[in-house]
Amino acid sequence: MLHTKVSQIEEIIEGAIQTARQHQKPQLISIVDRIDNIDPFQFLHTGQIIDQHRSFWRSAEEEFTLVGIGTASKLYAKTRTRFNEIQSMWNDLNDQAVLYDDFNVKGTGIVALGGFSFDPEQRNGAPWENFSDSQMTIPAYMLTIKDDQCFLTTNVFLYPEDHPQQIIRQIKEHQEILFSPKPLPYEPVVRSGMEEVLPEEWKKTVEKATDDIKKGLLEKVVLARELRVKFQAPVQLAEVIKDLAETQNNSYIFAFESDGDYFVGATPERLAKLEQDQLVSTCLAGTIPRGKTKEEDAELGQELLEDPKNLQEHQFVVDMIRGAVEACCTNVDIPASPVLYPLRNLQHLYTPVTATLDEGYSLLDVIERLHPTPALGGLPQKASVDYIRENETMNRGWYAGPIGWFDSSNNGEFAVAIRSALIKNDSASLFAGCGVVEDSEPEAEYEETAVKLKPMLSVLGGS
Numbered sequence: 001m002l003h004t005k006v007s008q009i010e011e012i013i014e015g016a017i018q019t020a021r022q023h024q025k026p027q028l029i030s031i032v033d034r035i036d037n038i039d040p041f042q043f044l045h046t047g048q049i050i051d052q053h054r055s056f057w058r059s060a061e062e063e064f065t066l067v068g069i070g071t072a073s074k075l076y077a078k079t080r081t082r083f084n085e086i087q088s089m090w091n092d093l094n095d096q097a098v099l100y101d102d103f104n105v106k107g108t109g110i111v112a113l114g115g116f117s118f119d120p121e122q123r124n125g126a127p128w129e130n131f132s133d134s135q136m137t138i139p140a141y142m143l144t145i146k147d148d149q150c151f152l153t154t155n156v157f158l159y160p161e162d163h164p165q166q167i168i169r170q171i172k173e174h175q176e177i178l179f180s181p182k183p184l185p186y187e188p189v190v191r192s193g194m195e196e197v198l199p200e201e202w203k204k205t206v207e208k209a210t211d212d213i214k215k216g217l218l219e220k221v222v223l224a225r226e227l228r229v230k231f232q233a234p235v236q237l238a239e240v241i242k243d244l245a246e247t248q249n250n251s252y253i254f255a256f257e258s259d260g261d262y263f264v265g266a267t268p269e270r271l272a273k274l275e276q277d278q279l280v281s282t283c284l285a286g287t288i289p290r291g292k293t294k295e296e297d298a299e300l301g302q303e304l305l306e307d308p309k310n311l312q313e314h315q316f317v318v319d320m321i322r323g324a325v326e327a328c329c330t331n332v333d334i335p336a337s338p339v340l341y342p343l344r345n346l347q348h349l350y351t352p353v354t355a356t357l358d359e360g361y362s363l364l365d366v367i368e369r370l371h372p373t374p375a376l377g378g379l380p381q382k383a384s385v386d387y388i389r390e391n392e393t394m395n396r397g398w399y400a401g402p403i404g405w406f407d408s409s410n411n412g413e414f415a416v417a418i419r420s421a422l423i424k425n426d427s428a429s430l431f432a433g434c435g436v437v438e439d440s441e442p443e444a445e446y447e448e449t450a451v452k453l454k455p456m457l458s459v460l461g462g463s
């Protein structure tokens with residue numbers, strides 16, 4: 001199945017270990033092969049035999065899927081300068097890497113996949129003990145599906161003391177496992193319990209926020225809540241991801257596994273996408289349910305497009321993203337008014353942003369400027385993040401944080417991890433939030449978050 005000849009892998013590994021010995025320092029090598037079509041969910045499922053550190057990413061708008069298995073290298077940081085730190089670790093890593101790639105397709109070769117918590121200053125308490133503040137992983141094995149083509153990247157760090165034959169044998173064993181994909185077990189997820197975390201207290205917090213906004217303490221704040229569920233048996237990652245991919249349109253499907261826990265979701269909200277110097281960002285805020293009939297759906301959509309409270313929620317996001325993007329881009333194009341963005345259970349106000357990124361900036365520089373937008377944090381940015389840390393009834397962890405990937409050819413994309421759940425064996429925490437502005441009503445915001453919880457709930461035992 002692999003198009004790379006085995007002898008070629010042997011030569012590459014032997015050569016790289018020689019180089020590592022000569023320079024007395026490790027060598028990262030990355031080999032890209034074109035492979036026959038393979039089911040990404042089965043690949044993800046089978047990957048757990050090799051390593052319980054897996055990642056999944058599927059684009060919301062194009063045929064593009066990444067599945068990472070295991071770890072060739074990890075980039076961590078946990079301070080306020082985490083984006084810069086990860087960028088400089090990434091630059092160092094690339095300086096010492098050698099790429100064997102005849103195809104040059106985005107999202108192949110040395111690729112980092114992972115995410116960042118919402119707020120690096122929030123303590124890393126339950127249920128997030130197994131997730132570090134930020135973590136980007138360069139997988140040992142990675143499947144890339146781009147349009148109708150599949151690629152396998154094999155990344156390996158080679159040390160002066162490594163034995164070529166041992167490394168080659170292990171890679172061959174792992175590739176054999178990955179190329180004999182196991183069917184999914186198809187055991188339905190059965191819930192045995194469900195508990196909303198402090199719903200009345202949450203509504204009071206929304207009310208307090210509207211008062212504080214009226215007092216001028218801040219202009220907007222996004223408040224999220226948590227729903228805890230229990231299952232009869234441990235949940236299988238690949239099944240949840242497959243169900244999400246099949247039921248949620250116009251959404252990024254993602255999963256990050258860390259020490260046995262899975263953070264998964266189907267988010268519609270792109271933060272930024274970069275292809276060479278072409279940048280795309282998205283303003284998505286303002287929400288109404290879908291209608292049961294075509295007519296009702298169109299009526300609700302029209303109501304959303306004209307509703308002052310939702311338009312205000314949205315405009316704060318557009319203004320902030322415009323400022324952040326204009327500071328590092330040219331040719332910034334932002335339509336004057338939003339359109340509808342339909343999802344299965346609800347519809348949003350949507351304004352796309354396109355621009356050309358100025359030289360010298362990376363995707364992470366853009367993420368640092370954007371995160372959190374007022375769709376996840378509020379306005380002013382710092383005041384709203386402080387407000388969330390002090391008042392919200394949950395620990396956000398990676399909820400609403402930037403998650404995504406980048407490669408070494410200036411391609412990459414980050415979304416924000418909303419409509420998500422942290423799954424721990426036979427229990428899970430589901431998260432959803434909403435933008436609170438002056439005219440927000442606690443009961444209506446509560447209902448809005450209930451609809452936002454539906455996509456995850458429906459694949460975790462039914463909504």
Ligand SMILES: C=C(O[C@H]1C=CC=C(C(=O)O)[C@@H]1O)C(=O)O
Pocket residue numbers: 222224269284285286287313348374375376418419431432433434435436452
């Ligand atoms: C914070 C969430 O949604 C944001 C994204 C789109 C619309 C939103 C809203 O209308 O409130 C939120 O700003 C969430 O789903 O957890």
Ligand SMILES: [Mg+2]
Pocket residue numbers: 285286287313434435448
């Ligand atoms: Mg809203």
